[in-house]
Amino acid sequence: MRRALIVAAVVALVLVVLVGLAWALQRSVIFIPMGGEPPPAAEVIEGAEDVRLHTDDGLELGAWFITPQDTDRATDRETAVLVANGNAGNRESRAPLARALAAEGFSVLLFDYRGYGGNPGSPSEAGLAMDARAAADALAERGFDAERTVYFGESLGAAVAANLAAERSPAALFLRSPFTSLADMGSHHYPFVPVRLLLRDEFPVAERVADLDTPTTVVVADSDTIVPPEQSHEVAGASANLVEEVVLPGGGHNDPATIHGPEVVAAVARLADHAR
Numbered sequence: 001m002r003r004a005l006i007v008a009a010v011v012a013l014v015l016v017v018l019v020g021l022a023w024a025l026q027r028s029v030i031f032i033p034m035g036g037e038p039p040p041a042a043e044v045i046e047g048a049e050d051v052r053l054h055t056d057d058g059l060e061l062g063a064w065f066i067t068p069q070d071t072d073r074a075t076d077r078e079t080a081v082l083v084a085n086g087n088a089g090n091r092e093s094r095a096p097l098a099r100a101l102a103a104e105g106f107s108v109l110l111f112d113y114r115g116y117g118g119n120p121g122s123p124s125e126a127g128l129a130m131d132a133r134a135a136a137d138a139l140a141e142r143g144f145d146a147e148r149t150v151y152f153g154e155s156l157g158a159a160v161a162a163n164l165a166a167e168r169s170p171a172a173l174f175l176r177s178p179f180t181s182l183a184d185m186g187s188h189h190y191p192f193v194p195v196r197l198l199l200r201d202e203f204p205v206a207e208r209v210a211d212l213d214t215p216t217t218v219v220v221a222d223s224d225t226i227v228p229p230e231q232s233h234e235v236a237g238a239s240a241n242l243v244e245e246v247v248l249p250g251g252g253h254n255d256p257a258t259i260h261g262p263e264v265v266a267a268v269a270r271l272a273d274h275a276r
Helices: 002-030 091-103 125-141 156-167 182-189 205-210 229-238 256-260 262-275
Strands: 049-054 060-066 080-084 107-111 149-154 172-176 216-221 242-248
Touching (some): 080 091, 080 125, 080 156, 091 107, 091 256, 107 125, 149 262, 172 262, 242 262
Parallel strands (some): 080 107, 080 149, 172 216
Antiparallel strands (some): 049 060
């Protein structure tokens, strides 16, 4: 009996330690800053401009503003796209997307969250919400208020974009590879961990879009091994104003075609045209 009690106590202690580690370290798994501070904007995208964002809690964040490119395909749409990044990389990683959108006549704002791209601070759900507000403020200062802006959220950024849309209704909402909620994602990838009890951040995407009357497009990569395609389909089904659900056959989460391919860029253009 004594030995059994000792074993039970050891097991309980190990479980407490593991749960404590999961609680303390979870954000290092969710948020994965990569690439460090990007070079000046003009070195990466011709004509791009470095911008500084200022958050409500006093942080200064790096961003790039890209104007429409002079191409044969499109003229200035007088509409901006605010890009809310996924959980990895930095704004330099999204340069191909910005170029493609600018070639379609959009102005584009790329920015890095706190803790990303050489920015100060540590990422969290509340922190990313403040960062997105600062990005929207910067666009408004340039004449692009929410009604003239498409919020483009990729993966985790879909949650950031949907939250911002709930606060400041945009012209349209574009969600690429969204999950239904962070708890659903965690339960999918870690089925034996009590994720719902431990999570410090929620990111309830499906719940948010169900309450939004904003014209919305959802892109689903049907071979996505990071965000289950069924969760992206569920977000589309939950949308109160779904304009289009775009399925990319064979598309993976981080495939170039999924991130900035012609089907994705064309879908942004269709959504913006619909919202006019």
